[in-house]
Amino acid sequence: MSLRVYNSLTRQKEPFKPVQEGKVGIYLCGPTVYKSPHIGHMVGPVIFDAIKRYLTFRGYQVTWIVNITDVDDKLIEKARELGIPMKELAEKHTREYHEVLRDLGVDQIDSFPKATDHIDDIIRITAQLIEKGYAYPADGNVWFDVTRDPDYGKLTNRRVEDQEAGRATEGTGKRNPADFALWKAAKPGEPSWDSPWGKGRPGWHIECSAMSMKYLGETLDIHGGGLDLQFPHHENELAQSESCTGKPFARYWMHNGLTRIKTKAASGEWKNEKMSGSIGNVVSARELVDTFGPELIRYFLLSTHYRRPIEFTDEVLSNCQKAFAVFTRLFERIERLGKPTQEAGDSELARVVEVHRQRFLDMMDDDFNTAGAIAVMHELAGEINSFVEKSGVERTHDAAAIAAAASATATLRELGGILGMFRFLDRQKAVAGGEDADLVEKLVILLIQVRAEARKAKNFATADAVRKGLAEIGISLEDRPDGTIWRKG
Numbered sequence: 368m369s370l371r372v373y374n375s376l377t378r379q380k381e382p383f384k385p386v387q388e389g390k391v392g393i394y395l396c397g398p399t400v401y402k403s404p405h406i407g408h409m410v411g412p413v414i415f416d417a418i419k420r421y422l423t424f425r426g427y428q429v430t431w432i433v434n435i436t437d438v439d440d441k442l443i444e445k446a447r448e449l450g451i452p453m454k455e456l457a458e459k460h461t462r463e464y465h466e467v468l469r470d471l472g473v474d475q476i477d478s479f480p481k482a483t484d485h486i487d488d489i490i491r492i493t494a495q496l497i498e499k500g501y502a503y504p505a506d507g508n509v510w511f512d513v514t515r516d517p518d519y520g521k522l523t524n525r526r527v528e529d530q531e532a533g534r535a536t537e538g539t540g541k542r543n544p545a546d547f548a549l550w551k552a553a554k555p556g557e558p559s560w561d562s563p564w565g566k567g568r569p570g571w572h573i574e575c576s577a578m579s580m581k582y583l584g585e586t587l588d589i590h591g592g593g594l595d596l597q598f599p600h601h602e603n604e605l606a607q608s609e610s611c612t613g614k615p616f617a618r619y620w621m622h623n624g625l626t627r628i629k630t631k632a633a634s635g636e637w638k639n640e641k642m643s644g645s646i647g648n649v650v651s652a653r654e655l656v657d658t659f660g661p662e663l664i665r666y667f668l669l670s671t672h673y674r675r676p677i678e679f680t681d682e683v684l685s686n687c688q689k690a691f692a693v694f695t696r697l698f699e700r701i702e703r704l705g706k707p708t709q710e711a712g713d714s715e716l717a718r719v720v721e722v723h724r725q726r727f728l729d730m731m732d733d734d735f736n737t738a739g740a741i742a743v744m745h746e747l748a749g750e751i752n753s754f755v756e757k758s759g760v761e762r763t764h765d766a767a768a769i770a771a772a773a774s775a776t777a778t779l780r781e782l783g784g785i786l787g788m789f790r791f792l793d794r795q796k797a798v799a800g801g802e803d804a805d806l807v808e809k810l811v812i813l814l815i816q817v818r819a820e821a822r823k824a825k826n827f828a829t830a831d832a833v834r835k836g837l838a839e840i841g842i843s844l845e846d847r848p849d850g851t852i853w854r855k856g
């Protein structure tokens with residue numbers, strides 16, 4: 368099978384054919400850095416990290432760009448609230464974003480261009496759009512005229528007329544309600560840059576057009592992002608880019624499903640909600656990685672097909688822990704057999720492995736079905752385990768059987784490696800994500816209770832000794848009004 372990719376633009380799977388043979392350019396919309404990253408910010412990076420690894424494995428030379436939106440209404444507002452410069456706020460959260468990516472092992476991104484470093488590129492495209500009649504300045508703003516673009520709305524199947532109803536244009540200088548800003552006039556006290564239309568700052572959508580085309584050319588191979596960015600962000604990116612160049616903006620639009628978290632409603636009912644910064648049910652990415660470890664978070668994010676929503680609940684994570692432990696237990700089991708002393712020859716197990724390897728590749732060729740690929744890895748792990756049991760190699764230490772089992776396991780690790788898995792098994796063991804997680808949790812909670820009792824009895828020496836002792840083994844406590852929480856590090 369050859370690679371097929373689901374294209375949001377055509378709403379079907381298509382054979383994958385990049386613009387330039389052998390080369391792939393991927394642009395993924397990155398974060399607006401006005402707050403700490405939450406798990407939703409990691410979904411795209413982890414998925415595309417696996418996608419890039421797979422494309423590289425298939426022999427493509429891949430360039431992957433993720434932008435940083437470091438100027439935006441939300442940033443301006445938050446910086447004002449905190450009384451710090453916008454740049455300082457943006458730099459702090461950009462740093463956090465990079466740190467979490469690093470700790471998750473997302474290391475395939477080639478560059479992270481920032482909007483504020485590309486103001487000139489943005490102004491140039493905006494000026495071109497005005498010159499070509501697709502955009503017009505009004506009171507220091509520049510608007511994109513959606514009625515000038517005949518296929519505006521094609522990505523999300525919308526018609527301009529449907530969006531016009533009931534929307535006013537008064538006071539905005541807009542010709543049509545659906546027109547969107549390429550350049551925004553500066554309000555007093557806002558960060559701004561000089562432009563032919565006066566002091567101002569770029570709109571959000573134009574940043575991505577300017578940066579993606581600058582680094583990857585006028586037609587990108589893959590444009591990715593969360594499903595929630597399809598409209599208006601990607602629709603507008605597409606309209607302004609294609610109006611500017613007259614060429615298709617992206618060959619394949621790939622949209623990943625959103626993270627859903629189960630929250631308890633006031634009524635006591637559980638309900639599913641999209642996770643986003645504005646709902647407030649956000650799980651900090653830092654906390655998650657520290658608590659569950661990089662292997663488990665990657666496993667969790669890749670074991671759902673990327674186009675489907677990711678259900679995020681304690682139950683799902685705990686199931687992932689159990690499922691992932693199947694691999695680590697197998698690796699340890701095979702290691703205990705000792706190093707093979709001969710080459711693995713042709714065997715029934717070797718043939719079974721080859722079948723699974725091919726099925727894994729078929730899954731990945733089918734629109735990067737990482738969930739299906741991981742399911743095949745589980746089947747393969749099951750085959751190796753049953754080989755170990757049936758062959759009795761743990762008793763006999765038969766050299767040929769050891770070689771066969773070791774070789775099969777090496778293939779399993781290699782397949783996981785294509786998805787970026789199994790690189791941090793030692794670190795994974797160190798976090799409370801291993802099999803002893805339950806025990807560690809219970810022991811720490813017991814110690815927290817002992818400390819609380821000691822404090823109640825005014826035995827502060829014992830209470831301090833518990834805190835100090837835990838700190839020495841890398842566990843810190845934090846007393847909050849509603850109880851004491853603990854974390855590693």
Ligand SMILES: [Zn+2]
Nearest residue numbers: 396397575600
């Ligand atoms: Zn974007």
